[in-house]
Amino acid sequence: MQPSNQTPDYSAIKAKQQMVWGSGDYSQVGSTLQITGEELCESMDLHSGQSVLDVAAGNGNATMAAARRFCEVTSTDYVESLLNESKNRAQANHLAVNYQQADAEALPFEDETFDNVMSTFGVMFTPNQQQSASELMRVCKKGGKIGMANWTPDGFIGQLFKVIGKYNPPPQGVNSPANWGTQDFLQQQFSEQASNIQVNEKNYSFRYKSPQHWMEVFRNYYGPTLKTFEMLDAPQAEALEADIYTLLDQFNTATDGTLVVPSKYFEVVIEK
Numbered sequence: 001m002q003p004s005n006q007t008p009d010y011s012a013i014k015a016k017q018q019m020v021w022g023s024g025d026y027s028q029v030g031s032t033l034q035i036t037g038e039e040l041c042e043s044m045d046l047h048s049g050q051s052v053l054d055v056a057a058g059n060g061n062a063t064m065a066a067a068r069r070f071c072e073v074t075s076t077d078y079v080e081s082l083l084n085e086s087k088n089r090a091q092a093n094h095l096a097v098n099y100q101q102a103d104a105e106a107l108p109f110e111d112e113t114f115d116n117v118m119s120t121f122g123v124m125f126t127p128n129q130q131q132s133a134s135e136l137m138r139v140c141k142k143g144g145k146i147g148m149a150n151w152t153p154d155g156f157i158g159q160l161f162k163v164i165g166k167y168n169p170p171p172q173g174v175n176s177p178a179n180w181g182t183q184d185f186l187q188q189q190f191s192e193q194a195s196n197i198q199v200n201e202k203n204y205s206f207r208y209k210s211p212q213h214w215m216e217v218f219r220n221y222y223g224p225t226l227k228t229f230e231m232l233d234a235p236q237a238e239a240l241e242a243d244i245y246t247l248l249d250q251f252n253t254a255t256d257g258t259l260v261v262p263s264k265y266f267e268v269v270i271e272k
Contacts, residue, residue: 059082062120076102113139144271215244
C-alpha cells in the first residue's frame with residue numbers, strides 16, 4: 001500500500017482520467033448543464049471583446065456562453081474528443097472559438113494572459129488540486145476574474161461520487177474533487193492573491209424521464225460511472241446500481257414518475 005506521505009503519480013492518474021472522460025459520450029450529460037455556463041457568465045459580468053479561457057471545458061457549455069457574449073474565447077481540455085464535440089457546437093451556432101488541447105495543471109499560456117478564466121465542473125476533477133488552482137490564478141490578468149461552478153460534497157453529485165468511491169476508490173493521496181465546493185478550499189487556494197471571493201450556493205436540477213432513464217444515460221455515457229460498472233463483476237454491479245437508485249430516491253423531488261434531482265454546487269467568482 002502506498003505510504004501516505006508519498007507523492008501520487010499524477011501523470012499516471014491523469015492518463016487514466018483521460019481514458020475515463022474520453023469514454024462513453026459525455027456530451028449526453030454535459031449538454032444538459034448549459035444553464036450553469038450561462039449563469040456563470042452573467043455572474044462574472046463578461047463584456048464583449050474580453051479574453052476568456054475555459055479550462056477543462058468538456059463539451060463547451062461555458063465556452064458557448066462566453067462566445068455568445070462576443071468574448072474572445074479560448075477553450076481547452078485534455079480530451080481531444082470533447083474539444084471536437086464543442087467545436088461542432090460552435091460551428092453549428094456560428095460562434096468564433098479558439099480550441100487548444102491542454103492540461104489544466106500545466107496551461108500553455110503566459111502569465112496574466114486572459115481577462116477572465118473559467119471552468120464549469122471541470123478543473124475540480126484534476127488530481128493535483130493545488131497546482132491547477134495556481135494555474136487558474138497565474139494565467140488571469142491582475143484585475144481579472146476567475147469563475148467556476150463546482151459540485152459540493154453534500155449535494156447529489158458529491159454524494160454520487162462518494163457512492164462510486166465505495167466500489168472504485170480514488171488513487172491514494174488524491175483528494176476528493178468536491179473539495180472545490182467548500183469555502184475552506186477556496187480560501188486556502190485563492191485568498192492570498194484575490195481581492196474578492198464571491199460564492200453563491202446554487203442548485204442545478206437533473207431532469208430525466210425516470211430514475212431508470214437517468215441510470216441508462218449515466219451508465220452508458222458518463223465516464224466515471226461507465227468505467228466503474230465495467231470493472232465490477234455482476235453482483236458488485238447490481239449492488240452499485242441499487243445504491244445509486246437509493247441515492248436517486250433520496251434526492252428526487254418529482255412525484256409523477258419522472259426524475260427531478262437538485263444538485264447543489266458553488267458558483268464562484270474570484271477577482272484577482
